[in-house]
Amino acid sequence: MAGGRAGDVGQDLSVTQIVVATAIMRNGQVLAQQRAYPSADAGRWEFPGGRVEPGESEEAAVVRECREELGVEVEAGPSVGPDVPLRNGMVLRLYTATLVDDNAEPVAVEHSAVRWVGIEEFDDLPWLEADLAFLPDLRKLFG
Ligand code: C5P
DSSP states (O other): OTTOOTTSTTTOTTSOOEEEEEEEEETTEEEEEEOOOSTTTTTOEEOSEEEOOTTOOHHHHHHHHHHHHHSOOEEEEEEOSOOEEOGGGOEEEEEEEEESSTTOOOOOSSSSEEEEEEGGGGGGSOBOHHHHTTHHHHHHHHO
């Protein structure tokens, strides 16, 4: 809008774009999903998540992304691990979460595959570079 001041909604380009990632935990395992695209990332594993939308809380983004990507309802818990810088100034932040229905099985809606991973298997997966940064803190959580 003409004459917009700093602080006007949607005009403040200095606000960091947060991308949430989600560590859904169940029975000592955490859910990972395998990317289908873009081609540079295809076949690599990540924690479910995506960009927080304007006006949305990070916890709400966790719930929405898990619903969209996995077809399950989760409850967001505390965040864990570092803020990981991504390209374009975005920051990746990991939240723990649990399934609302413990018996629900996440499905790969947009991805190639999903799987439950125990800490002893962490090193077996080719993770996305950014997601690798969360593994030490997750190990401590499970340890
Ligand atoms: O999924 P979306 O395109 O909204 O994610 C934004 C960026 O965050 C992408 O570059 C994606 O590769 C990255 N990302 C990531 N690790 C995740 C989720 C997203 O590096 N667990």
